[in-house]
Amino acid sequence: MKKIKSEANDRLRPEYTRSDLGPIVRGKYARRMAKESNVVVIDPTVSKAFPNEAAVNAALRGLLELAQSSTRPTTRSTRTRVKAARAT
Numbered sequence: 202m203k204k205i206k207s208e209a210n211d212r213l214r215p216e217y218t219r220s221d222l223g224p225i226v227r228g229k230y231a232r233r234m235a236k237e238s239n240v241v242v243i244d245p246t247v248s249k250a251f252p253n254e255a256a257v258n259a260a261l262r263g264l265l266e267l268a269q270s271s272t273r274p275t276t277r278s279t280r281t282r283v284k285a286a287r288a289t
Contacts (some may be wrong), residue, residue: 243257
C-alpha cells in the first residue's frame with residue numbers, strides 16, 4: 202500500500218521560519234555538475250555507424266592506440282646541418 206502524504210508533513214514546524222533557512226538559490230550546483238559531467242553528444246550521422254556505447258569506446262581506444270604508436274620524437278635532418286656547415 203502507498204503511504205498517503207499528509208499536509209502536516211509538508212509544512213514547517215512552528216519553531217522554524219522560512220527566513221531561518223537562508224535564501225533559495227536556483228541552480229546552486231549547476232556549474233559544478235556541468236564541469237564534472239562527461240556526457241558527449243554525437244552527431245546523428247556518426248551515431249548510425251555505432252550500434253552501442255561499447256562500439257564507440259572500442260573505436261576510440263583503437264584510435265588512441267594508433268595515434269600513440271605513430272608519434273615519434275621529431276629530429277632534425279642531418280642533411281640540412283651538413284649543407285649549412287659546408288656553406289660557411
